[in-house]
Amino acid sequence: MTRVGHVMILASAGSGKTYALTNRFVRLLALGAAPERIVALTFTRKAAGEFFDEILNKLARAASDAAYARQLAAEIGRPAAMGTAEFLALLRRMVDAMHRLRLGTIDGFFARIARNFPLELGLAGEFELLEEHAARMERSRVLRQLFERPTDGLADAQREFIEAFKRATFGVEEKRLGAQLDAFLDEHQEIFLNASARDAWGDARRIWRNGSRWLGPPCDVAAAVQTLRAWVDAAGVGEKQRQRWMEFFDACVAWAPGIAPVRPLVYVLEKVLAAWSDLEAGRAVLEFDRKPQELSAAACAALAALARHVVGGELTRRLEMTSGIYAVLAGYEAMYHDAVRRAGKLTFADVQRLLMPGNGAPLLSGREAPGAVPDDDADSQLALPSMELGEAAALSGAEERRLLIDYRLDGEIDHWLLDEFQDTSFGQWSVLRNLIDEAVQDSSGARSFFYVGDVKQAIFAWREGDPRLFREIFDHYNAMRPGTIAEEHLVKSWRSGPAVIASVNRVFGAAAELTELFACPATQTWNREWRAHETARPQLAGHVALLHAGGPRDTAGISEEARFALTLALLEEIQPLARGLSCAVLVQKNSTATALADRLRRAGGIAAVAESDLHVCTDNPVGTALLALAKAAAHPGDTRAWEHVQMSPLASVLHAQHVRTPEQLTRRLLTEIHRDGFERTFGEWARRLEPRLASDDAFSRERLRQFAAAAGLFDATGSRDVAEFIAFMERHVVREVESADVVRVMTIHKAKGLGFDVVILPDLEGQKLDSRRDGLAVQRGPDRQVEWVLDLPGKLIHDCDTILAEHVRAAEADACYEALSLLYVAMTRAKRAMYLVVKPPGASSSRNYPRLLARTLGEETIPVRVGAREFAGAFSEGDPRWHLDLQPAIAADAATSVVRQRIEPLRSAAAKSPRRLVARRPSSVQGTQWMGAQLFSAARTDRTEFGTAVHRLLAEVEWGTPATAQSMTTEWRARGEDAAVVAEAAGCLESPALAHVWRSAANAEVWRERAFEIVLEDVWVSGIFDRVIVWRDAAGRPIRASVFDFKTDRVGESPQWDELARRHAGQLNLYRRVATVLTGLPAMAITSEAVFTRARRAVAVTDATPTQD
Template sequence: MSEAARVAGDLLAADAAARSRALELGSFIVEAPAGAGKTELLTQRYLRLLSCVEAPEEIVAITFTNKAAGEMASRILESLQRAAAGERPEAAHKRITFDLARAALAAGAERSWNLLEHPARLRITTIDALCMNLARQMPLLSRFGSQPRLAEEASRHYAEAARRTLALIAEDGDAGALADTVAAALRHLDNDAVRLGLLLAEMLARRDQWLRHALAAPSRAEAEDGFAQLIGRELESAAAAIDARRQAALMPAARYAAANLPPESPLAPLLEWTVPLAPGADALPQWRALAALLLTAEGEPRKAWNKNLGLPPGKESDTHKKTLAALAQELAADEAAALARVRELPAPRYTDEEWLTVEALGALLKVAAAQLWTVFAEAGETDFIEVASRALQALGTSDAPTDLALALDYRIRHLLVDEFQDTSPTQVELLERLTAGWTMDEKAGAGRTLFAVGDPMQSIYRFRKADVGLFLRVADFGIGGLPLERLQLARNNRSAPAVVDWINARFADIFPPQDSVFEGAIRYRAFAATRPAAACAGVFVHPLVVAKDMPGDAAEVIEAERILEVIDAARRDDPQGRIAVLVRARSHLDALVATLRRQRPALRFQAVEIEALRSRQTIQDLLSLARALHHRGDRVHWLAILRAPWCGLTLADLHALAGDDHRSTVWQLLGDDARVARLSPDGRRRLLHLRGVVGEALAHQGRQRPRRWLESTWLGLGGGACLREDAAVADARAFLELVDRLDAAGRFSLEELERETARLYAAPDAAAGDTLQFMTVHKAKGLEFETVIVPGLHRAVGGGGGGEQKLMRWEEVAFAGTDERLVAAPIRGKGRGDGASLHDYLRLLERERAANEDQRTLYVAATRAIRALHLVGVACPRNDGTLAAPAASFLELLWPALSAKFDEAPLQEAVADAGAGAQFEPRLLRLVDPAIAELLRAGAEVENLPLPRVPTEAVGDGGGAGGDAALAADVGTLVHGYLEMIARDGLAPWPLSRVESLLPAMRVWLGQQGHAEAAVRRGAREAQNALRATLESVAGRWVLGDHDEAVAEWAVSVADGEAIATQVIDRSFVADGARWIIDYKTTKVGTGTTLRQHAERYREQLERYCALFRADGLPLRMAVFYTATGDLLELLPSGEASGS
């Protein structure tokens, strides 16, 4: 047996023992790595407990999301249903579940539970729902009274509370002390009230992290004790690197160097150095001096010393230099880093000014929290932080539990907590109060259990206040007085062995060597694969090396095209397999989505909260319309609605309207008939249409709800007719529904609309299925895919690594076990010195914890893969020609393993169309005529756009009723419009699947023309069938294909005496040395008439078109194309035989 097989066997044996132990009646904390079957274990545990309680309500299972709660409940009920049906499974772990479910059913039958008929008796809830329920049960103690609404977006409340807090500076009398507090905080920030307000609002959004600290208000002595403990902990690493032996050897040289330098020298603290330095805060000056003596400014071991370091030329200096050189050469990289770290440590005492600032800011934050409570009360809203806080109040303390706590203690006998690695301090405190007294005496605690399960290696939600250190602390010390036995699962049921082996090998090096509550660090826990080996399984690296001077967008296109190649290969290998592209940030998908839409429009995908609606033209136009209607002086947005597709004024017409008057509002200029007369005839018609619709809207301002007012104006302008596809319809609907929600909540304002629109994302394409999905790593947690692609390895993500400024930072410092001290550090004020500050040091700790979380984020991405994991990254040579990974990137974490592959990779050339954006020429997209809401058309030269065309053809030859004729005309317009788009875009972006998706947009457009619902459905089907028949026919694809001098809907004007006659030619191009003139007909030819006979009716019209081009000298050929059948009928000159 190989060593790898032996290790895997040991892991699986330990896993089996842990699973068996987890089903016993005890309290446990279980580490379940990715793919370990955590939900199955929770289901088994729940079923096991059902067989030993008097009522199912005695068991409470807590998850973090409604989806997870629903999945757990579904698993439990399915297990009970299978057991009731006697469906004993084959798989060993499923048989365990079956037996446990059967025992649970027997217990239920004995006690008349009827769980299958009453599944609501299963108490499976989210932690937020639990908190709300607790606060609701004790309204007086929780101080909620009547239940407030949960605010969808509480940031406005935080900003208002911050504003009210700062306004206290103007208060007198009893509020004078508060005014002094505000003034002190403003002085510290150089009287920057705007900055202080923003920092206060940000702190209020995270008050569950600091409010209990602010209320505790530690004394200066207690805080400095904690401060010293922090420094001492850091110095322990330096003392391990420079141990007593090394220190003894360094002492003579250090004293000699210090003696040769002035008293203010950094080395002066070493002048009297005679005993080894202790790892304590009092010795920090000596440790700093030692770092200066041995290390360069970059933290590397020195190779030379001179008189500036107290070692001038001379024999005695040479002896000391040799000692220093020998010791410096001994230092390993991690030892040098530990010593260099000393330089980051601040002085271990507060100055008087610093402590006064701590007190002032602490007091200010408490006032801001109180102001927030009043803001919440006035608005009748609250946030989840407040709900959790009130739930804790409703439970009381462990020393003084409330009646509710005692009642829950009586009713709850077993707690199960899922995803325990994602808990916050408030949530752990809630669990402590729920379990308080469970172990006060053996009799009271008998039979009560807490079961927590999670994977600390998947703790990636620090931005939601999750703290992985809590998992480690609870595993070591339990919750409250309740000890938990630690169990470790070690099997992976998800990934192929090749993937598991790679993950085990790589992440053992990436993760820290040991757990650390203080650093938020988790060592790697290996697991063993249980799946059989699979073909084409494994981890595949796609290194892309680009020139240093290649533009970033060009490199992004290269990466995007490589991703598309990987997707194509994965679909060939496993046509039904699910593929996921996982990124760290949404913006990392921008280039891929753009490339895919440009090159592969037929490739459907689901993007989960990836594409921001704010950047889409439909939403921008709607926002501009909303702003213009609400503010007549908003010149930018008034000009925007004149430029929008429903009006589409040219730049020349806009300049004629407003170019010489910057004082009047645009609405005033629209009412100036003399000014309007300056516009082109087309521009006047467009502007007058908009003026009429908007004038009517402004006359009704304030008389309608915002959505109805905005939507009716938008539709009147022709906004609905500007939507070409169902995705645009969905976007517009999402925006208008947002207006509705804001209005219903009493929050509608332009500022709120802007803010909330930025949070809207395009809905996933439901028709795309789940075979190709784009999402962030955080969204993918808990999911699995046959193929996972992780692009952008080289990209760093800023802002989440503790780098953001905070008004105040706190750190809980553990002394012995769970005894803690609190350290507080105010933000550095302007002109407060350049040395290391406590705030900067705590900020550094946060960055390091974020870096540890980045390692876990990469682990989460890698462990989503079932069969194949593809890693895609870009590197460029440095000045010396070598390659290196960017800092703070996934590639930096993987560089030791991947660098050789990048070194071997060829240099990539820029993709031919990568710079297409540089040659992009904007085109005005607009309705042909806003008064006759026709489909969008885009012309290279907007002045040559055709005038309104009124279709004269009918669906049948029988004349029909007026309604049928109108529908036929509009169907013709619809088909003509789409054929123009296809001709303009080319055939590649128009697969039949895209035609299928057009039906909703077609129905919307036809409905806006005033047709009844039945006619709308019939007309949309006819238009869709015509497009399908055209694209499926050889003739249709030839007509719409790529030809020389190809044009569509070509408006040609000629002088006829004093009048100008304009002819609109549906399609024209040069092929086989002749110019083709083609007219489209959506007509369905009736019985008794052949296509040839029907086509002959249009001979005169086509010959009139041909006459316009006889002077060009090219042979002329004319034809009629029937969209309903895909037939092309050529009409030869009179007297010649005709053929098709």
């Protein structure tokens, strides 16, 4: 085979990383490599599937298209050797080898190794890979065993575990011990498994190898305070300074480890630590309130003793807590190891550690294999199995067996392709290192190593992704033989247009500004790896703007509200969905995504979906009722669950099934579960429940389907345990299917790898970028091995200690790099347009995203246009009117035929998921526009909130007269409603021109703020009627109806009513179509009017009303 060469590719966002990797795979095939001898690994099943699809697509296209075959042959460096026939032969080889291919996830590859070599790894044959739910269940089972109380009292091991937990939490009381332990294990277990040696946890000798000046014999606080009091009396300090000293003395006497230092203590301690060297020399001068005070030698010694008392006391407490954390984790892990791993149940993390040479294997396999019968009970005690000196031979044997696995794998694999390498952990690399060493050092050149990624997108350091490996591996191999690995850069973006790329270059290529703002190694690394980006789409029109929302002194809540409002205004101006543009709003937290999507739907009628995890079994009444049914059946004495069922529509279902008592329910439901499984059982109960739901409750019907689907997933575990089922359903989450027909609101992490025409970033506020991640301080050496672990004290304490301060600085540098990477990922998702929405920076010096954007894009507030609107901002790049050249893709009055929705009953729990429908809001169709003045007045009044408040008051009015208006006005004012809102609503009730909107009539009913979900011509329409009056005949049949939609627009002094009618025609006509379905009336029997509350005017809108172009 021809020499291939080893390559490292640093691929910037949108530059074709997947394209390069698949081309590499095709090139290897073309050079004669067998498909099954190529390993291509990534991190997600989705990405692995994309590799496979793209490779087959390229080969199939090249086999059938001569022009493309020539192009692909040139790209893989084989222009003369490859034609359609040759690519067809490669395609046949790929298909024939499909069952032997090694294209997948790195976790899946490790699991495959473990399954192929179980005995060599100390496993007793087959093992079970635990998914998240199963792992949670095993943890719960172990914790229950830990706290099961024997008849003769707590066992010594249990007592020791509880005492260790008390030390770990240092007196913090928690009623829900189970929940606290669960969170405790989530936070600390992974650290323990990476550092299981006892002396690594809270051992002062490991942390301060040359000793610590803060740790010493106890201080006589009373004597030290007395010495300082004598100095204060003799020195004749000022009254204000004297008061400072007296408060400090009181605080010193009252302080104890674990008590947060009060301000008087902190005030003096900060000054003492700043002058520590002088204090130790016995000649310190401290300045209180701008008054210097020279301390005597005795006073210096006493003050130093008090400082050591506080700092040393807190450090000692933290050491004790860390030791307690270790003891808790060791106790838990000992029992978990015996109960779970020895039974042959492993997580993906367990498998990885099992494969890590000389590191994880001894811990996980110990002296016995999972499933093996122990020779003795030496390992049944509280501590984990440890490797004693006498076991050196066993360890050597284990290492030898591990190397034999590598030897056998090396004989089967010639080529390595690793994707997203910046997210690879050191542990994962250690598993692969021997194998890749062999490929790189192969003298024939017939084997190869290829890795690709982008260190600027390293946003998963929190799950141990290590971007430093990228350059370290390159340097390591090239140090042995220069040129061993070739370095390539991909900087041309095939995703983003000129405006986006120019803005990205301006922010992330500003080396001087980055260095000034963040003076740490992170910026040095960033600047070294940065390459200016280019665009492969220079003709793509677009726009980037930095916009200001609210004021620089706004509180966090007010600032968020202003940024959300501006986001809504941008979406209403651009109308991305109507113009056929994909759109994403990116935020930092799932909770923010949920809140913002809800705001966009409610306030703007925009089809927005929060792509966060949805707890579909518990976020709705029908799901919680079905779970209560399961709880009541499993525990007949659970009166709360039984009463929950009785207060739900399930009560009538039980009555119809002749189930009157919890005991009857237990016999009935548990029999069905054990006979039929959970999916079929709850599918049948859901079928019985469905007719009792409201006819327009599509949401609950969808949740019933999802509940049954989740029950099917649990059935796959083989369990019939109701408690486990309930726990599974409470944790079960789904994510909305990707759709271009909604505004997708998601976290930046979830957006990685995706691209959108329009991106809005309204959630860039927050703490400084170089803030270390919360949690235990874990110090690692150059070889990534854990040197020590400590529950880090507060800033005042750790800053005064050289060792701890150095650790914090390194952690802050890592956090800074990750934060820069997160912003880079966010700013490179956009294809055409990007809008960064921040609070004006003002005088703040915070080293956060808004400050970085201000320094690199612009600080002065200027008018920034976006289409027809003008906003306050600081930067604009590209064409502000780019979107106006794109014609809306949806006609508001596309069809007038009545579509009757018929909701099919839930036929079976095993029914297939319905086809995903396009989602629309009536207010999102063409013709519905909101002008900028409607949202922002000179006084920054939030018009959206005003309109919502007016709608809320008008929804309280069933029928009205001028007299009704007076009584309602009095009531609204009495409960503190905004005066302007009350005046607007009352004016509508009093206006003669709007009397028909409120007038009562015989045989008429009124709908107020009635929500609906309906399918019209394959479009799922969601909306809310403001007010609908339905007239009925003597038999109760509808005979006509009127739809009223309230508009709080500022219509001006001389409004053009025809123009206003055209603007809202699309929305009102869609409301009429929905009303025809819900009432059964023909379209001609339903009228619609836009009611302008400020002008006290109703304007009729009909099918003939032309919509705005």
